[in-house]
Amino acid sequence: MEELIKACGIFVYPLALCSVFGLFITIERLIALRAEKIIPTHLQNEIIENNVLPPGEAKSAVGRILLFHEQRHPDAEQIKAFAKMEAIGMERGLYILEIVIAVAPLIGLLGTSIGLVQVFSHVAPETGLPEAHAFASGVALLLATTVVGLTIAIPAVIFNAYLNRRIDKLIALLNVIVERIITIDETNRNGHIL
Secondary structure, three states: OHHHHHHOHHHHHHHHHHHHHHHHHHHHHHHHOOHHHHOOHHHHHHHHHOOOOOOOOOOOHHHHHHHHHHHHOOOHHHHHHHHHHHHHHHOOOHHHHHHHHHHHHHHHHHHHHHHHHHHHHOEOOOOOOEOHHHHHHHHHHHHHHHHHHHHHHHHHHHHHHHHHHHHHHHHHHHHHHHHHHHHHHHHHHHOOOO
């Protein structure tokens, strides 16, 4: 592994930066998208099973929606708009992961191109073949940067797909809960019991 990193030359720095950003965003989003941070089970159950809304709390997305409802007494469209803001917050930072997915292989490709230039720019005039040292270091650079770039991008693609799927599920469930909040609110305002 150390040989691979050394072979990347100057490209090791942007590749390492991509790796750090990708890892940080992945871990941060995995923590932030836990059920208790978005839709705690106890709030979900209370909203679905009861005809009275539970008190809001600032610890979760649903709790903040309930808190917004308590404090502002919004209409249905305002509740949906606030819920959409909470849903957008779930996607925070994912664009950085998408940049890592695009940039890491491109840095690897740039290393490949520079490695090829290095190989073919040191051709011995008498033989017409690349010099042995230039050939070895050029090939090492082109292979190492490609491997490291792909090694960073492939897990980032997998986690990006997982996180996007998780967000889609959470948003769908959040929409159901918001509709239930609106129904309970309208029913309570009209004095009807479900």
